[in-house]
Amino acid sequence: xxxxxxxxxxxxxxxxxxxKQITFDVNKNDVVAVIGPSGSGKSTMLxxxxxxxxxxxxxxxxxxxxxxxxxxxxxxxxxKQITSKMGMVFQHxxxxxxxxxKENLEVAxxxxxxxxxxxxxxxxxELLEKIGLANFSNTHxxxxxxxxxxxxxxxxxxxxxxxILLFDEPTSALDPELTxxxxxxxxxxxxxxxxxxxxxxxxxxxxxVANRVVFMDNGxxxxxxxxxxxxxxxxxxxxxxxxxxxxx
Amino acid sequence: MTWDYxxxxxxxxxxxxxxxxxLFLIAIVLSxxxxxxxxxxxxxxxxxxxxxxxxxxxxMRGTPLLLQLLIICFGxxxxxxxxxxxxxxxxxxACLGFVLNYAAYFAxxxxxxxxAIDKGQYEAAKVLGLNKWQTMTRIVVxxxxxIALPSLANESVTLVKDTALLYAVAVPELLHFAQTAVxxxxxxxxxxxxxxxxxxMTLLLTLFFKWIERRYTFE
Numbered sequence: 001x002x003x004x005x006x007x008x009x010x011x012x013x014x015x016x017x018x019x020k021q022i023t024f025d026v027n028k029n030d031v032v033a034v035i036g037p038s039g040s041g042k043s044t045m046l047x048x049x050x051x052x053x054x055x056x057x058x059x060x061x062x063x064x065x066x067x068x069x070x071x072x073x074x075x076x077x078x079x080k081q082i083t084s085k086m087g088m089v090f091q092h093x094x095x096x097x098x099x100x101x102k103e104n105l106e107v108a109x110x111x112x113x114x115x116x117x118x119x120x121x122x123x124x125x126e127l128l129e130k131i132g133l134a135n136f137s138n139t140h141x142x143x144x145x146x147x148x149x150x151x152x153x154x155x156x157x158x159x160x161x162x163x164i165l166l167f168d169e170p171t172s173a174l175d176p177e178l179t180x181x182x183x184x185x186x187x188x189x190x191x192x193x194x195x196x197x198x199x200x201x202x203x204x205x206x207x208x209v210a211n212r213v214v215f216m217d218n219g220x221x222x223x224x225x226x227x228x229x230x231x232x233x234x235x236x237x238x239x240x241x242x243x244x245x246x247x248x
Numbered sequence: 249m250t251w252d253y254x255x256x257x258x259x260x261x262x263x264x265x266x267x268x269x270x271l272f273l274i275a276i277v278l279s280x281x282x283x284x285x286x287x288x289x290x291x292x293x294x295x296x297x298x299x300x301x302x303x304x305x306x307x308m309r310g311t312p313l314l315l316q317l318l319i320i321c322f323g324x325x326x327x328x329x330x331x332x333x334x335x336x337x338x339x340x341x342a343c344l345g346f347v348l349n350y351a352a353y354f355a356x357x358x359x360x361x362x363x364a365i366d367k368g369q370y371e372a373a374k375v376l377g378l379n380k381w382q383t384m385t386r387i388v389v390x391x392x393x394x395i396a397l398p399s400l401a402n403e404s405v406t407l408v409k410d411t412a413l414l415y416a417v418a419v420p421e422l423l424h425f426a427q428t429a430v431x432x433x434x435x436x437x438x439x440x441x442x443x444x445x446x447x448x449m450t451l452l453l454t455l456f457f458k459w460i461e462r463r464y465t466f467e
Contacts, residue, residue, distance in 0.1 A: 050375050094372035098390045098466050108376035140466040
């Protein structure tokens, strides 16, 4: 059952077409790894799902509701309602530096006022426990390592109980020795059947954790399939060339 | 110089310092919020408002504060027709001048603070479902203030010293009493006393800002 349906997505920056008729579905509990060279449009595609980018043509539906239909967006309130089903983790974490770790987790749920403070506080404690940072709840982000920051960012996204979690190159800003702890948290989420779309350069993660790999190049999806099909038997020359460059 | 003489010049100067401090407090308390509103006006998507705010800032920063004070105190009453309604108390006129002038400087400081905030902060807030007001009040303004603090401290010290411009519009303040004593007693001692009082005021202010900076260090 498709939870996200993307069809014929189009966007350009000036004369450059960054997305050319992107079409693909994400099923519930899927872990989709989106890979491809820089500038291939994969981040733009991901960001358009939470309306950080406005697209010019095509449709996106989430859980059966249209975030955008044939390039036309509904009213602000509906957009907010639909995008609230998704959480996002950024390459550069984007934690709020003036708030402590626990405050970072709680600021949004507190302001959205859907739950009591006690419920919010209990969940933030549980999530910090889960990502192994329970001792850091009163620390400011500046004191954390990159890997710790990204784990906090994941917990912050989970505070709103999203149905789908989007990751925009979550390990690209990290020192190589710190990527492991972040990938482990993502792996745990995958095992709990969280639906995830992960734009990544981590071929290892795509191979081991994803159940589907989408390869984008030059604003289009060149090829997609199960990790086994994709890595062992790529169909297209562009895919083969990309894999040769990146799997050494 | 006797101790008695020292006390006899110190007392009126401390009396005058009250005016200096009062002007400083009024100016800072009013010009900081006004400066922030100006920053918002400059950043506004309503172009006319943005242009007006930019012109205002340009004029206020591009002309001497002394000239602005002279215009408010002595120029406004000379406007034909409405001038008679614009005769302000000297001190009130000076406060007005300082607030209007310093708001422009503070606006530029805040604008710098806003520019320093990464766009990722806005994106994270948006994805977390915060509306524009919540993003501004909970995420952007606290960070902007922290970034602006050293510049705010610097500008505030300048403001303390600029209060001496009251002398030019004949409001009796610290420097006025020093000058009076110098003329009367033919000694430059009162100038040094005045200097020392300014130093004490700027020292206290600097310590105050250092304390705030430490308190709002997010590490």
